[in-house]
Each structure stands twice: as C-alpha cells, then as structure tokens.
Amino acid sequence: xxxxxxxxxxxxxxxxxxxxxxxxxxxxxxxxxxxxxxxxxxxxxxxxxxxxxxxxxxxxxxxxxxxxxxxxxxxxxxxxxxxxxxxxxxxxxxxxxxxxxxxxxxxxxx
Numbered sequence: 001x002x003x004x005x006x007x008x009x010x011x012x013x014x015x016x017x018x019x020x021x022x023x024x025x026x027x028x029x030x031x032x033x034x035x036x037x038x039x040x041x042x043x044x045x046x047x048x049x050x051x052x053x054x055x056x057x058x059x060x061x062x063x064x065x066x067x068x069x070x071x072x073x074x075x076x077x078x079x080x081x082x083x084x085x086x087x088x089x090x091x092x093x094x095x096x097x098x099x100x101x102x103x104x105x106x107x108x109x110x
Contacts, residue, residue: 012045012053013062014092020063020081021089027076028054054079062088 019034020026026034031054032045057063062085070076081089 011096012049013057014089014096015043015045016050016053016057017062017081017085017089017092020079021086025078025080027070027078029076031079057085060084060088 015035016031019031019038028047028050032047032050035043035045054063054065058065058079061082063079063081065077065079067075068078
C-alpha cells in the first residue's frame, strides 16, 4: 500500500502544481474547485489529501504560501508556484507521460 499511496500523492502534487503554474495565486478551496472543474468532476480532492500535500510542497520549496483576505474578506492561505515547483512539475509530467504511454501499450497489446 505504501507505493500506491506515494504514487497517488505524486499525482496530486502534479495536478496542484499544474493549476498553480497558470500563474494565479489561489487558496486551497479554489485549487480543489479548479481540478474538479477541469476534470469534469471525475477527480474529487478531499481536504484530508489536499492540505497535507500543500504543506509538503511548501516545505519542499515548490510553492510558497501566505495569508491574505479572501473574496469574502476572511483570512485564507494563498499558494503560488516557485521555480523549483516548475522544475518538479516538468519532471512529474514527463514521468506521467512515460507511465501512461506504457500502460496504454499494455492495454492495447494484452
């Protein structure tokens, strides 16, 4: 189960980094909404997965967080991608492309 969890976490990291790479500074709920919207609700990200991932990426230096007022004037933590996060995103996307191509080959040929 450990490897499965690591792979799922890496995929979540990639999705969050891709959303933040669009250049917007977003709070966690907005990141979740964007992923769900773009996936046409096929991907549902729970708070129990998202916030630990954001914290881990912040500690890794891939993203930076800061507190600011939200649209409804509440304090919210906003996230933005850093150069190291863009580099990590490129590596994750390359790995994902290779893995998904290999899986597609097996599904076609088996």
